[in-house]
Amino acid sequence: MSYAKYLYTSYYCCDVPKSDHVDHINGDKMDDRIENLQVISGTYNRLKDHKHKEMIIRICPVCGKEFIFDPKNLSTHPNPCCSRKCGGIKSHW
């Protein structure tokens, strides 16, 4: 178990599945503040590492799917969807 995972599970009193990672949101592995930690699946972790970006996990309000999102875009897209398709559906709500 990684130190980040240990911190996360003891702070939130929850289990993180083996396949999931506790990720440092800002990419700084020394920054173990609880607000810098998020749980992401192994797939997303690889995506994130590949992009070397600060990414957060959001749940799509339309289809409920998890997706990664650049928090820098939150100012222009405060309630993002997983895809253009879901965005189109939401614009008709």
Ligand SMILES: [Zn+2]
């Ligand atoms: Zn969606």
